[in-house]
Amino acid sequence: AKAPVNVTVTGAAGQIGYALLFRVASGQLLGPDTPVKLRLLEIPQAVKAAEGTAMELDDCAFPLLAGIDIFDDPKQAFAGANVALLVGARPRTKGMERGDLLEANGGIFKPQGEAINAGAADDIRVLVVGNPANTNALIAQANAPDVPAERFTAMTRLDHNRALSQLAHKLGVSVTEIKKMTIWGNHSATQYPDLYHAEVNGTVAADAVGDDAWLRDEFIPTVAKRGAAIIEARGASSAASAANAAIDHVFDWVNGTPEGDWTSAAVVSDGSYGVPEGLISSFPVVSRNGRYEIVQGLDLNEFSRQRIDASVAELAEERDAVRQLGLI
Ligand code: NAI
Numbered sequence: 001a002k003a004p005v006n007v008t009v010t011g012a013a014g015q016i017g018y019a020l021l022f023r024v025a026s027g028q029l030l031g032p033d034t035p036v037k038l039r040l041l042e043i044p045q046a047v048k049a050a051e052g053t054a055m056e057l058d059d060c061a062f063p064l065l066a067g068i069d070i071f072d073d074p075k076q077a078f079a080g081a082n083v084a085l086l087v088g089a090r091p092r093t094k095g096m097e098r099g100d101l102l103e104a105n106g107g108i109f110k111p112q113g114e115a116i117n118a119g120a121a122d123d124i125r126v127l128v129v130g131n132p133a134n135t136n137a138l139i140a141q142a143n144a145p146d147v148p149a150e151r152f153t154a155m156t157r158l159d160h161n162r163a164l165s166q167l168a169h170k171l172g173v174s175v176t177e178i179k180k181m182t183i184w185g186n187h188s189a190t191q192y193p194d195l196y197h198a199e200v201n202g203t204v205a206a207d208a209v210g211d212d213a214w215l216r217d218e219f220i221p222t223v224a225k226r227g228a229a230i231i232e233a234r235g236a237s238s239a240a241s242a243a244n245a246a247i248d249h250v251f252d253w254v255n256g257t258p259e260g261d262w263t264s265a266a267v268v269s270d271g272s273y274g275v276p277e278g279l280i281s282s283f284p285v286v287s288r289n290g291r292y293e294i295v296q297g298l299d300l301n302e303f304s305r306q307r308i309d310a311s312v313a314e315l316a317e318e319r320d321a322v323r324q325l326g327l328i
Contacts, residue, residue: 004035004066006121008081010112011088011130012040012070013049015236019243020085025057025065028247029083030254037067041077041088074115081120085246086112086140089130099321102135106327109136113143120147127249128154129242133187134266135318137280141268142328149278150291153253154266156183156191156282158238158245163193163223167200170219171208177201182284183223183264184273184304185311186318191282192307193223197298216303257287262295272296273308279315 007024011017017040023029024036038057042050047070054068071077078084090104109128116124124147128137133154141152160183164175179199184192195215198205209215222229230238249265257263266282269275272294273283284295300308322328 002034004037005030005082006037006039006080008039008041008077008084010041010074010077010084010086013042013046013053014088015239016087016129016242016246017050018053019240020087020246021053021057022060023243023247024085025060025062027062027064029250031251032064035064035066038065038069039077039081040068040070041074042070042072043088044072047072074112075119078112078115079119081116082123082125083250084116084120084124084126085250086126086128086136087130087246089136091131098318099325101132102318102321102327103325105130105132105136106139106322106325109139110143110327113140116140117144117146124151125250125253126152127246127253128152129246131187132318134280134282134315135322137266138278138319139322139327141280149268152268152280153249153292154187154280154282155242155245155249156187156264156266157249158242159183159187159191159193159223159226159282160264161241161245161248162226163198163219166219166222167195167198167205167209170214171200173200178205179261180284181205181264182262183282184284184308185282186315187266187282188311188314189224190311190314191224192304192311193220194304195219196301196304197284220307252287253292254290255287256289257285262286265292267292267294270294273298273300275308275312276316279312279319281312281315 040050137154168175181198182194195205200208262284265285269279271277275281285292
């Protein structure tokens with residue numbers, strides 16, 4: 001049998017944690033042949049709640065779950081980690097400026113980056129879910145200088161999946177008929193879901209829709225503001241769908257993306273498509289041999305160029321702000 005993979009999950013007692021841990025333990029994160037050991041990180045006040053979730057995990061008697069440990073110290077939680085799902089973050093509260101938000105999250109992601117640097121396994125893969133996800137990932141990455149930068153990613157897979165479903169509904173097709181969807185830029189309202197490269201049964205999605213007004217004035221804002229619409233409807237933010245996207249992101253990272261398709265993930269830019277090197281921005285990516293690689297050589301029309309530039313400018317501002325705060 002394979003050796004268990006250590007999966008560290010932060011924010012384990014939160015709502016995404018509750019939707020995520022059972023799927024990780026059932027084998028959906030890495031595949032049906034890979035046992036997992038869960039390492040849960042919470043703040044001290046939430047450790048008891050995490051213990052309750054661990055009791056329920058026990059009660060599922062998952063064949064692939066090889067152990068659960070709970071920590072309130074990042075150094076211990078990330079020791080030996082092969083996969084790290086950074087879900088816990090400081091939410092924006094009323095009246096909080098962006099600078100305050102970035103600073104509060106720096107207080108979480110800087111020590112976590114340092115702990116990953118100090119003690120994670122050599123093959124560590126990090127997915128940041130907690131918002132502002134791209135910049136939190138940048139903070140963690142910058143504080144883990146001994147870990148290859150490509151091992152730090154942030155989640156735009158939920159946006160990607162939302163875009164697939166919105167397009168499928170519009171055209172009355174199955175999501176399986178859509179390939180090459182892309183979310184570009186920041187996981188924020190400036191993100192750019194791109195229908196000029198997506199294909200529906202081989203036809204460019206924008207042509208299949210044939211309605212630029214819908215694309216620009218309905219599709220893009222619906223995808224970008226879906227999180228707020230969920231809060232409005234459910235009275236709580238997206239949790240099961242966010243957990244599902246985290247599962248998809250890591251599964252594809254480890255197991256590869258299908259031939260002839262790609263997915264979306266925020267990865268460290270190598271300067272592709274004019275995105276400044278070092279920013280953690282969403283791109284079209286394929287996964288090969290356990291690595292996410294940016295899809296190269298796509299032509300961008302004027303509209304796409306402007307939308308990508310606007311979102312990337314926001315990422316650059318966030319980077320400058322955390323640099324000024326001494327977080328990176
Ligand atoms: P939640 O508030 O239910 O849970 C967050 C948990 O993180 C809490 O249990 C809290 O105690 C814990 N936490 C806080 N600081 C921590 C630290 N330093 N170390 C370990 N744990 C810590 O929030 P929820 O709904 O689970 O969402 C978590 C994050 O995911 C939020 O930042 C949210 O904005 C983000 N999110 C991101 C999405 C994406 O597409 N990238 C989609 C949906 C949510």
